[in-house]
Amino acid sequence: MRGVWGRVGSKTAAxxxxxxxxxxxxxxxxxxxxxxxxxxxxxxxGNGDKLADTFMAWVxxxxxxxxxxVTFSAGLWNIxxxxxxxxxxxxxxxxxxxxxxxxxxxxxxxxxxxxxxxLLWGLLAGALKVYGKVNEIFGGLGLDxxxxxxxxxxxIGPWKRSGIASTSGTDPFPTEAWLPTIGDKLAPIAVxxxxxxxxxxxxxxxxxxxxxxxxxxxANPASAHIMGISTRRxxxxxxxxxxxxxxxxxxxxxxxxxxxxxxxxxxxxxxxxILVVLLAGYRASLIAPIAFFFVxxxxxxxxxxxxxxxxxxxxxxxxxxxxxxxxxxxGWQIKRSRLKARLAED
Amino acid sequence: MDATLATIVAAAAQLxxxxxxxxxxxxxxxxxxxxxxxIMLSAMAGFAxxxxxxxxxxxxxxxxxxxxxxxxxxxxxxxxxxxxQIAVGFVLTLLATELSSFIGTAxxxxxxxxxxxxxxxxxxxxxxLGTVLFSHNLSVYGSFVxxxxxxxxxxxxxxxxxxxxxxxxxxxxxxxxxxxxxxxxLYTVIGGALVGLAGAAYSLDVMFGWRENLTLNFxxxxxxxxxxxxxxxxxxxxxxxxxxxxxVVALKLQPVEALQGVSQILPIMPFVLxxxxxxxxxxxxxxxxxxxxxxxxxxxxxxxxxxxxxxxxRE
Numbered sequence: 239m240r241g242v243w244g245r246v247g248s249k250t251a252a253x254x255x256x257x258x259x260x261x262x263x264x265x266x267x268x269x270x271x272x273x274x275x276x277x278x279x280x281x282x283x284g285n286g287d288k289l290a291d292t293f294m295a296w297v298x299x300x301x302x303x304x305x306x307x308v309t310f311s312a313g314l315w316n317i318x319x320x321x322x323x324x325x326x327x328x329x330x331x332x333x334x335x336x337x338x339x340x341x342x343x344x345x346x347x348x349x350x351x352x353x354x355x356x357l358l359w360g361l362l363a364g365a366l367k368v369y370g371k372v373n374e375i376f377g378g379l380g381l382d383x384x385x386x387x388x389x390x391x392x393x394i395g396p397w398k399r400s401g402i403a404s405t406s407g408t409d410p411f412p413t414e415a416w417l418p419t420i421g422d423k424l425a426p427i428a429v430x431x432x433x434x435x436x437x438x439x440x441x442x443x444x445x446x447x448x449x450x451x452x453x454x455x456x457a458n459p460a461s462a463h464i465m466g467i468s469t470r471r472x473x474x475x476x477x478x479x480x481x482x483x484x485x486x487x488x489x490x491x492x493x494x495x496x497x498x499x500x501x502x503x504x505x506x507x508x509x510x511x512i513l514v515v516l517l518a519g520y521r522a523s524l525i526a527p528i529a530f531f532f533v534x535x536x537x538x539x540x541x542x543x544x545x546x547x548x549x550x551x552x553x554x555x556x557x558x559x560x561x562x563x564x565x566x567x568x569g570w571q572i573k574r575s576r577l578k579a580r581l582a583e584d
Numbered sequence: 585m586d587a588t589l590a591t592i593v594a595a596a597a598q599l600x601x602x603x604x605x606x607x608x609x610x611x612x613x614x615x616x617x618x619x620x621x622x623i624m625l626s627a628m629a630g631f632a633x634x635x636x637x638x639x640x641x642x643x644x645x646x647x648x649x650x651x652x653x654x655x656x657x658x659x660x661x662x663x664x665x666x667x668x669q670i671a672v673g674f675v676l677t678l679l680a681t682e683l684s685s686f687i688g689t690a691x692x693x694x695x696x697x698x699x700x701x702x703x704x705x706x707x708x709x710x711x712x713l714g715t716v717l718f719s720h721n722l723s724v725y726g727s728f729v730x731x732x733x734x735x736x737x738x739x740x741x742x743x744x745x746x747x748x749x750x751x752x753x754x755x756x757x758x759x760x761x762x763x764x765x766x767x768x769x770l771y772t773v774i775g776g777a778l779v780g781l782a783g784a785a786y787s788l789d790v791m792f793g794w795r796e797n798l799t800l801n802f803x804x805x806x807x808x809x810x811x812x813x814x815x816x817x818x819x820x821x822x823x824x825x826x827x828x829x830x831x832v833v834a835l836k837l838q839p840v841e842a843l844q845g846v847s848q849i850l851p852i853m854p855f856v857l858x859x860x861x862x863x864x865x866x867x868x869x870x871x872x873x874x875x876x877x878x879x880x881x882x883x884x885x886x887x888x889x890x891x892x893x894x895x896x897x898r899e
Contacts, residue, residue, distance in 0.1 A: 371863075376859070376862060380855035380858055387851070549689040551686040554682030558676075562676065562679055565661075565667060565675060569666065572665075573664065
């Protein structure tokens with residue numbers, strides 16, 4: 239009971255501190271904090287159009303975060319997630335450009351291609367770790383840049399816009415490859431896939447032996463190995479699942495949102511996903527609401543630059559401050575409870 | 585030829601600062617993953633403060649302090665709160681990048697002072713070497729000093745051996761009466777200060793100003809080069825100059841229509857080389873190759889400090 243209150247207390251303290259820091263920053267740049275928060279709210283969920291924007295940003299973020307819950311559970315720091323999103327987008331873009339078939343077929347194949355693209359890229363980082371002893375942080379980081387390099391190369395090279403090569407992106411995909419939408423932007427298939435992804439990961443981690451074994455590998459690989467759990471296979475599986483979900487996010491980003499391949503196709507959702515999972519304390523049940531809160535800030539803060547002339551990075555500042563303070567306050571509380579326990583012993 | 589080499593030496597100067605700072609911190613056992621954001625925020629702060637005060641020196645000091653504070657935060661979180669260095673460093677890198685964009689808006693496009701060119705008398709007249717090494721500005725000369733000082737400190741002084749000890753075997757170092765955590769604080773902060781110099785050198789010396797995402801990915805590249813260089817200052821420096829050369833080549837290739845893709849790919853090379861060097865230590869064929877040619881093994885093998893990223897707790 240006290241543990242629960244402690245956790246709630248630490249979250250409240252962190253959120254409170256983050257609010258204060260943000261308010262001070264806003265005041266310092268001459269903007270009213272209350273007006274700013276109102277603008278963020280209105281700019282993200284204020285009307286149907288904005289809500290559609292927010293949902294379409296939520297989909298890739300929450301998919302990447304869901305994948306990261308799996309890799310973090312296995313004790314892996316999958317920084318390669320950004321590259322996995324990109325490879326998913328590239329694979330989906332390739333299908334959207336090359337496959338000539340009925341719309342439903344193109345979309346299905348493109349989404350599957352996105353999953354496979356992300357999966358293979360995740361598996362590559364996993365294989366580098368398992369078979370080559372390349373730490374997944376550095377291997378993943380390297381593969382992020384290789385993927386980003388590949389997308390830039392494709393956009394200005396082989397897939398360049400007819401006429402001039404430009405970093406603003408390829409030609410738009412044929413409209414048959416676009417995810418169907420309600421209204422202008424909202425693609426219900428994308429939202430459904432994201433919900434399925436989150437629920438799937440939640441059930442996987444909560445209700446299956448595989449999830450349990452994965453956690454065992456993450457908590458203590460040596461004893462998991464002695465218990466007869468194949469660490470290698472589980473690490474690779476975690477990377478594959480994480481990559482597949484990130485890749486699906488990339489595919490949605492390509493055929494559901496951008497409708498073409500651009501150098502910044504990942505939208506930074508991979509790295510932002512890491513923040514979401516850190517804030518969620520690695521729990522699958524919390525990532526959907528936290529991811530939604532994050533995209534509210536991201537989407538809403540564009541209003542701050544339009545209306546108040548602030549740099550739109552203000553959203554990122556709020557997100558970063560919140561996660562940093564949550565992590566620090568959490569660590570501080572654990573330290574304090576440890577100290578108390580030691581005092582009680584004496 | 586010598587002009588090209590001089591350009592490479594200048595292009596690598598900021599990388600030398602950043603990689604030496606990171607090498608020092610990592611050899612002491614602390615991974616400062618905030619590099620990319622630290623450099624960005626320092627570059628912004630260095631330029632902004634120089635713009636406000638009109639003094640390049642004050643700008644450099646401010647930039648140094650920004651990165652030192654970020655590094656201190658990582659050391660605090662790791663040592664006092666036992667938090668994961670990677671997690672804290674990663675959050676800080678994203679936060680610092682966003683902060684640089686947010687605060688820096690006011691200074692985009694402003695014209696500021698920059699580090700003056702200062703050829704060293706007499707030395708600059710040496711044929712070839714004079715142009716390559718001694719006809720730069722102070723921040724480039726500073727990179728030579730930092731490189732040589734880091735090497736000498738790590739391998740030729742008692743304190744340097746201590747530093748390696750707290751990174752390799754913290755428990756053993758502690759048993760010998762070395763204050764492991766206090767020194768980890770110290771070296772992480774010193775490393776951070778050097779990273780800040782890299783940022784200031786960038787905005788006050790290379791790009792002459794500030795725009796959003798000025799130093800994007802520069803810190804990640806520095807991290808990769810430290811690993812490529814196997815945590816050895818001289819090999820790390822070799823990596824920096826190699827990358828400097830790649831940058832200059834990429835710049836020269838830019839106008840060639842057919843090679844546009846190639847010049848875009850070059851910035852990725854450090855990461856490919858990093859993965860390759862990490863991989864190569866564990867592959868059997870390389871081990872055999874290394875047994876036959878010890879010199880090559882020395883150049884390519886890459887073993888991280890054994891205590892890196894691990895919290896030291898006295899029991």
